[in-house]
Amino acid sequence: xxxxxxxxxxxxxxxxxxxxxRKRTISSYVVRFREVGLMMFIVLLCLLIQLRxxxxxxxxxxxxxxxxxxxxxxxxxxxxxxxxxxGIDLSIGATLALSGMISAMTVSEYPGLHPLVALLMGxxxxxxxxxxxxxxxxxxxxxxxxxxxxxxxxxxxxxxxISNGRWxxxxxxxxxxxxxxxxxxxxxxNLIWIALVVYLAAYYFIAHTRTGRQIYAVGSNPxxxxxxxxxxxxxLWLVYTIMGGLAGGAGVLxxxxxxxxxxxxxxxxxxxVIAACVVGGVSIAxxxxxxxxxxxxxxxxxxxxxxxxxxxxxxxxxxxxQGAIILAAVLMNAVIKRxxxxxxxxxxxx
Amino acid sequence: MEPRVLENRQSFSWRRYLLQWEVMLLALFLAIxxxxxxxxxxxxxxxxxxxxxxxxxxxxxxVLPMVLVMIMGDIDxxxxxxxxxxxxxxxxxxxxxxxxxxxxxxxxxxxxxxGWLNGWLIVRFKELSSVIITLATMIIYRGIAxxxxxxxxxxxxxxxxxxxxxxxxGPVPIIVIFFAVFAVIFILLLHKTVLGRWIYAIGSNxxxxxxxxxxxxxxxxLVFTLTGLMAAVAALFLTARMGxxxxxxxxxxxxxVIAMVVLGGISTxxxxxxxxxxxxxxxxxxYLRYGLGLINVQAQALLIIIGMLLILAVxxxxxxxxxxxxx
Numbered sequence: 001x002x003x004x005x006x007x008x009x010x011x012x013x014x015x016x017x018x019x020x021x022r023k024r025t026i027s028s029y030v031v032r033f034r035e036v037g038l039m040m041f042i043v044l045l046c047l048l049i050q051l052r053x054x055x056x057x058x059x060x061x062x063x064x065x066x067x068x069x070x071x072x073x074x075x076x077x078x079x080x081x082x083x084x085x086x087g088i089d090l091s092i093g094a095t096l097a098l099s100g101m102i103s104a105m106t107v108s109e110y111p112g113l114h115p116l117v118a119l120l121m122g123x124x125x126x127x128x129x130x131x132x133x134x135x136x137x138x139x140x141x142x143x144x145x146x147x148x149x150x151x152x153x154x155x156x157x158x159x160x161x162i163s164n165g166r167w168x169x170x171x172x173x174x175x176x177x178x179x180x181x182x183x184x185x186x187x188x189x190n191l192i193w194i195a196l197v198v199y200l201a202a203y204y205f206i207a208h209t210r211t212g213r214q215i216y217a218v219g220s221n222p223x224x225x226x227x228x229x230x231x232x233x234x235x236l237w238l239v240y241t242i243m244g245g246l247a248g249g250a251g252v253l254x255x256x257x258x259x260x261x262x263x264x265x266x267x268x269x270x271x272x273v274i275a276a277c278v279v280g281g282v283s284i285a286x287x288x289x290x291x292x293x294x295x296x297x298x299x300x301x302x303x304x305x306x307x308x309x310x311x312x313x314x315x316x317x318x319x320x321x322q323g324a325i326i327l328a329a330v331l332m333n334a335v336i337k338r339x340x341x342x343x344x345x346x347x348x349x350x
Numbered sequence: 351m352e353p354r355v356l357e358n359r360q361s362f363s364w365r366r367y368l369l370q371w372e373v374m375l376l377a378l379f380l381a382i383x384x385x386x387x388x389x390x391x392x393x394x395x396x397x398x399x400x401x402x403x404x405x406x407x408x409x410x411x412x413v414l415p416m417v418l419v420m421i422m423g424d425i426d427x428x429x430x431x432x433x434x435x436x437x438x439x440x441x442x443x444x445x446x447x448x449x450x451x452x453x454x455x456x457x458x459x460x461x462x463x464x465g466w467l468n469g470w471l472i473v474r475f476k477e478l479s480s481v482i483i484t485l486a487t488m489i490i491y492r493g494i495a496x497x498x499x500x501x502x503x504x505x506x507x508x509x510x511x512x513x514x515x516x517x518x519x520g521p522v523p524i525i526v527i528f529f530a531v532f533a534v535i536f537i538l539l540l541h542k543t544v545l546g547r548w549i550y551a552i553g554s555n556x557x558x559x560x561x562x563x564x565x566x567x568x569x570x571x572l573v574f575t576l577t578g579l580m581a582a583v584a585a586l587f588l589t590a591r592m593g594x595x596x597x598x599x600x601x602x603x604x605x606x607v608i609a610m611v612v613l614g615g616i617s618t619x620x621x622x623x624x625x626x627x628x629x630x631x632x633x634x635x636x637y638l639r640y641g642l643g644l645i646n647v648q649a650q651a652l653l654i655i656i657g658m659l660l661i662l663a664v665x666x667x668x669x670x671x672x673x674x675x676x677x
Binding site: 140154161165263278285316323 | 425427471475477478479481482483485486487488489490491492493494496497500501602604605608609612618619648650651652653654656657658660661664665668
């Protein structure tokens with residue numbers, strides 16, 4: 001129960017099964033069954049797409065879809081933590097490109113390097129990038145939007161400068177490195193395994209460790225968290241560092257999967273990640289967010305990106321649709337939150 | 351101790367005056383010009399310096415209202431997309447045979463509607479920050495621009511329209527005259543009208559200003575609408591200068607505009623800053639870019655410099671404040 005409700009704990013702690021809760025509003029149902037609803041929506045969407053194009057729900061395409069969603073879902077975990085602390089990180093697309101570019105250039109220089117070393121190196125670069133942002137946000141008190149907007153450009157510029165505007169393409173990378181993104185274990189793509197590991201680790205971290213719980217505490221009420229002895233600035237720093245590390249790792253996976261590293265890799269990808277989070281019910285106001293929701297949000301985004309070409313919608317619609325989804329999800333979250341708050345107030349009166 | 355007390359009583363101190371953000375900006379601006387002049391022999395040339403303004407003043411139209419937005423403690427990161435959408439709708443209509451004059455009006459209307467929608471959403475959903483709302487509309491506006499024009503370019507405007515971007519009245523470029531007029535209007539608006547005082551009040555404390563009878567919601571909608579309108583004005587000049595438009599124009603404008611505003615001394619937490627600072631910052635960044643462009647610094651290195659400038663500009667006043675607190 002506790003672990004399952006990890007995210008909404010802040011909101012629904014009052015909701016104990018007592019007679020007064022007979023008068024449940026719609027929004028409290030939405031909160032309780034949000035994941036089920038999202039899942040049903042996804043199923044419905046899949047069926048509709050399947051009607052338009054029967055090649056959608058084939059084993060091959062599903063495998064393809066999940067593999068493509070893996071990187072997005074890994075990043076969404078980090079973004080969830082950042083948004084829970086009331087922040088936002090616009091720099092991850094650039095961090096991803098930077099770490100991907102550096103690791104791709106390294107493996108093209110030293111083809112004998114073990115791919116896992118390259119992956120670790122990417123994570124390390126990402127952690128460094130994230131630490132800088134975390135430092136700016138937590139110690140210098142910069143607004144997350146300003147700090148990440150600024151550093152986004154710095155990292156993107158560095159990517160171009162380091163590569164001199166050139167690409168690292170497929171033939172420059174050793175096969176063992178590309179295997180990282182295309183190989184399979186037990187018939188399942190490596191990326192999916194990695195995403196699985198990330199999700200399990202994240203689940204343990206946010207539901208069963210003290211630091212993980214403190215992230216939610218800082219997000220739902222920074223003042224109260226500070227008074228109860230939580231070092232909020234350390235938590236903030238940690239959150240951006242984790243985000244950076246995940247983005248760095250994702251950069252290596254991205255480059256290995258698409259077998260090319262470019263200066264403009266993953267431009268604007270942060271928007272998809274944010275979309276996955278808000279669709280999955282992570283509240284921009286902080287303190288609320290569940291891994292299950294974020295995973296479903298990532299899958300929904302993945303399906304939309306995968307299915308648009310299949311049902312003959314021009315790729316140019318993708319951005320508009322994504323924006324509309326973000327706006328709708330954010331507004332819906334706000335409306336639901338209002339309903340829940342009202343519900344709690346009503347209960348208090350009795 | 352004694353002299354310090356005396357010093358505090360003085361109403362005017364040269365030291366305090368010179369340590370003002372705007373004065374320091376001006377000094378920095380001069381330093382950059384000296385640096386540029388030393389770096390390239392082609393820099394100090396009246397015609398060049400004048401024509402360089404045509405290259406960066408289009409963003410400056412957005413800086414003016416963005417100062418108001420940020421003094422209110424909000425932020426608008428959808429401005430780049432608003433520029434793109436207004437420009438694309440104008441070009442698309444012109445391509446379909448609508449007269450240019452009407453297309454220009456519709457361009458301005460588009461920007462206004464985009465800005466109004468931002469403001470309306472922010473006021474209607476107070477629990478959501480302006481960051482996330484304008485982030486969503488940023489994607490939507492540019493998304494619509496892509497839907498309309500896909501990856502094509504639209505152009506071939508009549509000559510009077512491109513005159514807007516490249517023309518002169520006497521020795522002065524048209525865009526400079528327009529900017530000067532708008533700058534004066536905005537300075538007066540912010541510093542000499544009740545509305546301006548209210549904007550500062552909202553930024554310092556929205557709740558108390560609402561209780562004191564300031565119509566916070568209306569003013570917010572008005573300021574965001576104004577931002578959209580000015581983004582459309584920027585779209586006009588940008589399109590006129592480029593001669594054609596694409597859905598990806600003005601990418602990253604939000605960064606530069608916000609960097610200019612923040613460098614101009616406007617606090618990101620609202621309530622502080624002056625219009626003149628932002629205007630100096632426009633010229634500072636503009637001429638820095640121009641000078642570095644003359645000595646062939648890559649565009650990507652400029653990206654880094656502007657990103658760092660943004661971060662430094664926000665950090666510096668905070669460092670100064672903390673030192674004061676410690677002392």
